[in-house]
Amino acid sequence: MGVFSINVNGASRSVEVEGDTPLLWVLRDNLGLTGAKFGCGIALCGACTVFMDGKPLRACSLPISALGKSEVTTIEGVSGPEALAVQDAWVARDVPQCGYCQSGQVMSAIALLKEIRKPTDHDIDLAMNGNLCRCATYVRIRAAIHDAARALER
Amino acid sequence: MSHVLERAMSRRLVLTGTAAGVASLLVPITVLSTYAQSPKEESTYDITDWIAIASTGDVTLGLSQPEVGQGSYTVLPQILADELDADWQRVTVRFVTGKDAYKIAFKNEAPAQKEGASMSTTAFYELLRIAGAAAREALTRAAAEKWGITVAQCRTEKGFVINARGGRLSYGELAPAAARLPLSDRPRLKQPGQLALIGKPMPRLDSRAKSTGSALFGIDVTVPGMLNAAIRMAPSFTGAVVEIRNEAEILKRPGVRAVVRIAAVAVANEEAGSQHPALTRPPRDNAVCVVADHFWQAKRAVDALDIVFDSGTHGGLSSAEIDALLQAALDNDTGVPALEIGTPQQILRDKAASIIERRFVLPHIAHAPLEPVNATASYRDGAVEVWGSIQSVDACREAVATAVGCAVDAVSVNVTFLGGSFGRKIVPDYVVQAVQASKAVGRPVKLIRTREEDTQHDVFRPNAGARLRAVLDDAGYPLAVHARVAGQSLFGATRKSWLDRTPEGTWDESMVDGIYNQSYRVPNFLVETVDTPLPIPVYFMRSVGSTAAVFFWESFISELASQAGIDQYVYRRNLLAADPLALRVLDAVAQASNWTTPAAPDLFRGIAYNCYIGRGSRFKTYVAEVAELARVDNKLRVKRVFCAVDPGLAVNPNTLAAQIEGGIGFAMTTALHSRITFSNGGADQSNFFDYPLLGIDEMPEVVPIVLPSDRPPQGFGEVVLAPLAPAIAQAVLQATGRRLDVMPFPDAAFRG
Numbered sequence: 001m002g003v004f005s006i007n008v009n010g011a012s013r014s015v016e017v018e019g020d021t022p023l024l025w026v027l028r029d030n031l032g033l034t035g036a037k038f039g040c041g042i043a044l045c046g047a048c049t050v051f052m053d054g055k056p057l058r059a060c061s062l063p064i065s066a067l068g069k070s071e072v073t074t075i076e077g078v079s080g081p082e083a084l085a086v087q088d089a090w091v092a093r094d095v096p097q098c099g100y101c102q103s104g105q106v107m108s109a110i111a112l113l114k115e116i117r118k119p120t121d122h123d124i125d126l127a128m129n130g131n132l133c134r135c136a137t138y139v140r141i142r143a144a145i146h147d148a149a150r151a152l153e154r
Numbered sequence: 155m156s157h158v159l160e161r162a163m164s165r166r167l168v169l170t171g172t173a174a175g176v177a178s179l180l181v182p183i184t185v186l187s188t189y190a191q192s193p194k195e196e197s198t199y200d201i202t203d204w205i206a207i208a209s210t211g212d213v214t215l216g217l218s219q220p221e222v223g224q225g226s227y228t229v230l231p232q233i234l235a236d237e238l239d240a241d242w243q244r245v246t247v248r249f250v251t252g253k254d255a256y257k258i259a260f261k262n263e264a265p266a267q268k269e270g271a272s273m274s275t276t277a278f279y280e281l282l283r284i285a286g287a288a289a290r291e292a293l294t295r296a297a298a299e300k301w302g303i304t305v306a307q308c309r310t311e312k313g314f315v316i317n318a319r320g321g322r323l324s325y326g327e328l329a330p331a332a333a334r335l336p337l338s339d340r341p342r343l344k345q346p347g348q349l350a351l352i353g354k355p356m357p358r359l360d361s362r363a364k365s366t367g368s369a370l371f372g373i374d375v376t377v378p379g380m381l382n383a384a385i386r387m388a389p390s391f392t393g394a395v396v397e398i399r400n401e402a403e404i405l406k407r408p409g410v411r412a413v414v415r416i417a418a419v420a421v422a423n424e425e426a427g428s429q430h431p432a433l434t435r436p437p438r439d440n441a442v443c444v445v446a447d448h449f450w451q452a453k454r455a456v457d458a459l460d461i462v463f464d465s466g467t468h469g470g471l472s473s474a475e476i477d478a479l480l481q482a483a484l485d486n487d488t489g490v491p492a493l494e495i496g497t498p499q500q501i502l503r504d505k506a507a508s509i510i511e512r513r514f515v516l517p518h519i520a521h522a523p524l525e526p527v528n529a530t531a532s533y534r535d536g537a538v539e540v541w542g543s544i545q546s547v548d549a550c551r552e553a554v555a556t557a558v559g560c561a562v563d564a565v566s567v568n569v570t571f572l573g574g575s576f577g578r579k580i581v582p583d584y585v586v587q588a589v590q591a592s593k594a595v596g597r598p599v600k601l602i603r604t605r606e607e608d609t610q611h612d613v614f615r616p617n618a619g620a621r622l623r624a625v626l627d628d629a630g631y632p633l634a635v636h637a638r639v640a641g642q643s644l645f646g647a648t649r650k651s652w653l654d655r656t657p658e659g660t661w662d663e664s665m666v667d668g669i670y671n672q673s674y675r676v677p678n679f680l681v682e683t684v685d686t687p688l689p690i691p692v693y694f695m696r697s698v699g700s701t702a703a704v705f706f707w708e709s710f711i712s713e714l715a716s717q718a719g720i721d722q723y724v725y726r727r728n729l730l731a732a733d734p735l736a737l738r739v740l741d742a743v744a745q746a747s748n749w750t751t752p753a754a755p756d757l758f759r760g761i762a763y764n765c766y767i768g769r770g771s772r773f774k775t776y777v778a779e780v781a782e783l784a785r786v787d788n789k790l791r792v793k794r795v796f797c798a799v800d801p802g803l804a805v806n807p808n809t810l811a812a813q814i815e816g817g818i819g820f821a822m823t824t825a826l827h828s829r830i831t832f833s834n835g836g837a838d839q840s841n842f843f844d845y846p847l848l849g850i851d852e853m854p855e856v857v858p859i860v861l862p863s864d865r866p867p868q869g870f871g872e873v874v875l876a877p878l879a880p881a882i883a884q885a886v887l888q889a890t891g892r893r894l895d896v897m898p899f900p901d902a903a904f905r906g
Contacts, residue, residue: 001408018408018451025450029382034374035367037573039524040605044842047524075367090365094357094808097816098223099364099371100525100573106365125851132842134524134574135223136819138853140812 004064008033009077019065023057024048026064027074035075035103039132046131049104050074056111058130075103082113085148093144097135105131109145118149199333201289203255204234204282207333211313211326213240217247218256218267219274220545221360222572222579223816224871225809226274228358230282232806233275236351237286237344240325241313247359249569251547255281261652261770268546270580270694271769272869275805279867287341289332296331297323355808360571371573372542373602375530381411383591383601384452385443386459387611390835392466392689394418394438399460404444407458409451414594416441419557419583425649432467432689441587445595449602468689469835473517476617476832479686480515483640484621489682490659492670496678501634505625510717512710513621514895516702518614518642519828520837520845521695525573526608531588532598537564538589543572543579550582557586558593576696576820581613606840613693614830614837616642618665620706630718631729634678637710639665639703643685647692660685664699668764668876669707673736674729690832697875700766701824705897708762708880712887722761722884723749735800736765739778742859743798747780756785757793760884762877766869773868776800779818781854781881783889790889790904792822792882794855797874802865810870814858817874823848825879827898 003016008031015030022041027033027050036059039047043058050059051073059072086109089095096102105128112119112127119127124145133141197209204216215234221227231247234240250256257265258277290310297315298305300323308315313325325332363369388394398404401413418440420429442461446452483489502509529542531554538558544550544567551565572579588601603611618641627633645652645662653660661683663670670681695701715725723744730736740763744750753759763778777799784793795818804810827846831838839845883894892903 017448018454020454021448021450025448028374029448029450032376034370037371037525038373038602039526040842042605042841042843045524045847087362087365091357091361094361094812096223096358096361096364097225097812098221098524098572098574099360099369100523102364103367106367128850130849132524132847132849134522134576134820134823134847136816136822136848136853137812138819138848138850139815139856141850142853 002065004067006064006067006072007069008072009074015064017064020063022060023050023062023064023067023072024059027059033074033076037100037103039101045101046104046108047101049107049131051078051107051111054114056108075107078107078110081152082110082148085151086110086113086144089144089148089151093140093147095137095140095144097137101131101133105133105141109141109148112145113148113152117152119145199329201292201329201332202285202337203253204285205238205289207325207329209326209329211324212244212246213238213313213325214246214248216250218250219278220269220569220572222269222545222575224274224813225358225806226269227360228356229275229806229809230278231359232351232356233279233282234286236349237283238290239310239312242351244313251567251569257548260772263651266546266548268548268580270545270577272871272873273768273772275867276768276773276869279805283343284341287343288337291338291341292332292335293325293328295335296328300331352805353803354806356806358809370570371525372530372544372570373525373528373573375541375570375600377530377532377541377598380530380598380600381445381447381595382449382452383443383445383588383599384449384456385416385441385587385601385603385607386456386461387441387607388463389610390463390465390469391691392432392468392835394440394464394466395442395461396464397462398442399462400458404455404459407451407455409447410444410455411447412445412595414443414445414591415439416443416587416590419586425651428646428648428650430647430687430689433691443587443591443601445591445599453604465835471689471835472833473831476688477515480617480619480640483684483686484513484619484638486684488658489638489640489684490656490661491680491682492654492661492663492666493679493681495676496634498634498636498678498680501625501678502623502636508625509623510626510714511621511623512713512893512895513619514706514709515619516617516705516897517829517831518617518690518692519695519824520609520612520614520830520839521576521578522609522612522845522847523574523576523578526603526605527579527584528600528602529585529588530598530600531585531592533558533589533593536560539566539568540585540589541568542570542585543575544569544582544585545572545575545579546582549580550585553582553586554589558589577694578612581693605842609840609845610837613691615695616644616647616692618699618702622706622710624710624714626714626718630720632674632676632714635676636680637666637669637707638682638684639669639706640684640686641665642688642690642692643683644692644694644699646685646687666703667699667767668704671767672707673733673765674711674726675732696820697872700764700876701821701879704764704876705879708764708877709883709894712760712880712884713893716887726761726763730763735776736763738861739763739776739798739800742861743778743780743796746798746857746859747782747796749780758783758785758790758885758889760881760888762881762884764877766873766876768869773802775802775868775870775873777873777877779874779877779881781878781885783882783885785889788906790886792854794857795878796857796859798859798861799874800861800863801870802863802868804860805867807860810860811858813870814874815856817872818856818878819848819853821875821878822852822854824875825882825897825899826852829898
């Protein structure tokens, strides 16, 4: 066991866990932030996507001991124009079905729009391919990302 | 404790003032006693089993069908609210359970509260309209009495009763009096022109919560004093725990509270005695779980367990053995006839030289909901409370009661949003395991299966194979057909009472759904099934047998059309000439896809049709699809799918279109990726690297075509899946001449 001081959603938090505990389980079990989901445990499905220093990261595969001073942002703490545009587009398009993967989808979409202001379908394929949706809401995910990109232009 | 949970969760999770201006949402968590009996604001009044109205005018609508993604959380309340004339902006939805009104039956079975078989809207449409209308009438009567006028002088609008002089009383003001009035069994329902919500593409009520991470799924549940558990099950389905060699060592690990042996759960326990005997006998422990403070501690400890498993009576089970059984069954002398018309055998014998024959084989596949199965349970003094992603409330209560030896009434179930299910979470084996763990440690326990455990110990969709033989008439159309389907019978393994009985034996309609009850003109027709029982846990999966049977049947029709040299659309059209509703969807999809115009040089198309007949013949939904494959860089890719449906009344065209889009994607995964193989008595695949799901880069464009209909709402959640694979296969045949006879389709078929 070790005590780790981590920065999550702009606040410093102290947790006592084994150093190999993945960030995902620290967020979920120790900090009660359940927006990031457990899907596969090996960074294949994207349900656990959070930001580390603004970049998307699969929280299931990063040991807490490797986090260091990095700033973590979860869906509970995400903000800014891209976040607003993506979440509004998600709601307007009624993207979610079961919804379990959608926290991760939303986080990846925000990251994409921060990187590429006007993504093409190919950009979307590349950026979103690691976020699996068993309900296959992909048609609306794609449409919502284009909607959000348009909203950000205004 | 449950009340504490509910309050704590309510504070955290009630969402108000959403951007879309939709109703405030209470995440559907409740205790077994319905909201009608649970503690609540004193000024809330129950008008019906489904409707409670607060004196403030806020309306709480009961939802008895779990939300697994299909949209019931929006669609069913929409029906109630329309007939009630509620103000949709002031509606809150809450999951309810515990009343007979919430129970339905799919086929010959006792009614139960459960979601499945695409039945929710079909089964509840009329009931909810009646409930809403009866409540509206009671509110109107209460107002008329207050005003001293007749009900005929009153009308309702968005949460108010209004009289001819413009007087208005809100539903909130009327609720106390209305709650005391008797309800009409036969209230006057709205005329079609009066409907305000039914038939409208209303936004989903759960989109905001699901787009912001605040929706509560089973895996997110926390209850006071809760511990966390991980589990490892015997790799072989008939396996047992013999010994844990390092239990003392494991118990010393940080956070670990207990190592618990878990008794084998008779999965798919809806009907005792149906399972393969090797799965249920002898009673044995077949899993070990570690209970710890945190999940990661439990998971790491489970990984470190040194368990000796006995693989049991069928530890040698392998895919080679399963496939051999299947092939032998296809070549057996006899099967059990599901249908026999005319003299098919005779004609096939007489014209043996001109028989066209195709064989197909499909594997077992796993449900793979993105939320792995998990449950939270609290066993205390013979009473049990569980929380989680549970698709069948009553089956869960019964399974838990049986497992711990308490009364069914002592088991209360709290249903959250389900992170996918597709039939998987009807089977409460994972809930029973959580209860066993809680009982062992005397505290509430949340047990989460890892992806690996979820995949390897799914209740799989059974395998299936088919052998189809036909001779054509002079015009090239089927004169006689013999269709035989073999495989592990789903009904045989889960609910034997659903098997059809004949003098030759029993047959399972799910094995030939879309064949024995198909729509094409086939004057001489024999349909047979052969059950090959296996010691593999299986269960219903979205679209059930039709994914296999319609693939066999439509692929065979494609073969016949191809051999006859007749256009695939024209061929089907001529075979459906007597079925106007079938022709309507077929024509619609052909028109939308410009079928009669030759395709561009690197575009290849396939067309397929199915009428999905609901369990117990409760509904008929007509579906036709055209898959377009484009050749890019010497690789074929499913680029666009047209899907025409006649679903009866589309209560919510928005959620219906979502089911078309998602259903096509789900069927793409099955067609291109899904296969479970077996060795040493268990499943080989474990995670998304060897059991992949469709990614966004593979998702085709989807063009939904929803035909208007005067029929009431027909089932929809499963119906679009089946025709996709045969449409793709037909397009591949067009493009390459290659015949696809297995799923998942080999990658090589899409090259060149």
